[in-house]
Amino acid sequence: MKYELDELLILVKELSEIYTSKESTSITYERAQQLMDAVLYCIHENEMISDETLTDLIISNHNKKITAREAYDTGYRLVVDKIKKANELYNRIILDFNDYRNRAYHDTVLKGIPEFFKWYDPRLNPMDHIILADYPVLKNVYGLNGIDFIYPYLTCIEKEQKFLLMFPEEYIIEILQHYHSDFEELLINITAIVLKKVLVNMLLGLRVDKTKLDQDDYKKLSGILNNLSAVKLDEIMYLNLRRLINKIYSGDEGMYDYLSNEIANITAELKNASSNNCLANII
């Protein structure tokens, strides 16, 4: 470890005084461990500062040997700043938020996230983000915790909303209904389903707003998929995604990167459905 245990213990002691309001002289091991984790979380936050966001002056200061207290205090401020940023982001998201009747999406964004802001404790328990966040996003943020999880999770939700809001609600609902009649209750990513539909239509050269494929379309799709290797199909999908982003979302790189996370899944699913003659079940 970079810091001496003595230095960290002083910080843990201070947190224990805040935790007990100086009205209890002892705490359980479990609580002491939680407070130590809180100290390490903030110190880690300080270490995570991306060099890109720093000026040379700050970098040179940052590289100096700093005490655990300095690292903790700076880290704590960064955590608080991140909460503010997350809160602003959330406020922007919910102005036009649409859950497309999916219960997990609705509950996570409109009920869960406010509970996070209400109860999140950056001082005593910054690693606990409290809520379950049932709605799955396309980026793997699930190894993170605390505000380090919630902030990128919200950026994913923002990108998804931006992507979905370009399509009429009825169009999305129709695609979801075709995907599964009980789509309201499923823990599914809505963006992934809509993206798959859009990319398949582009692959077939159809209008994006055509929701239902006919027999000829399936036959044509099967032919294309059988003639393409997985790698080639991947390439085409990435290319089509790029075209879509450039045309509709003004070349939004963040959105492209985010949606790219799903391409491998889409191609694998299509290849698999094609080889098992069940494309109609997934598109």
Add this chain to the structure above:
Amino acid sequence: MESNFFELMQVQQQKQEMAKILECNNNTSEFGLVLSEEDVNKLMLSRKLLLTENQRVEFGEGILPKIIHYFCDSQYINQDNYADSLDQLQDIFYLYKNETEDRLTDDELLDFMKQQFEEVCFGDFEYLSTTCLERYARTIRAGEYNQKKSRLRDEYSLTDKENEYSKLSEEARWEYEVYKMKLEDLF
């Protein structure tokens, strides 16, 4: 790292505590109660074992000076049983800090212990520990805890229904439509 971490905490605070406990003799001598250094050493050793046994850590001066302060005027404690009594009291104290899930402050627990010890148990530690406090802890865990202060203690249990007002309140805490309306006013 974990065991090392807790042991270091205990060693650090033991150094400070010895002097504090001996200082208490100045106040308790008027009740005919004095601890020798040997007594204090034994109590400290016992305290260390009790903390480990109950999986707790202390950072500051520890609970002994407070126990001494609360119990020094007890009619059931004299010089002959003083050190033993303190040992038993700290044993009971740590046990019930855990049993009440830390919902009581030190003073709240010691206050109850002293009152029961004097007026109900008549100096019987066994009765205090296995009957009075056992029943009390059960009530505390069930949520009826003795909240002397009216403030919320969210950091303990993350609930917002811990004072009388909250129980009566019918206000909605989060309303999406209202929040959205307010936001739209802002932007």
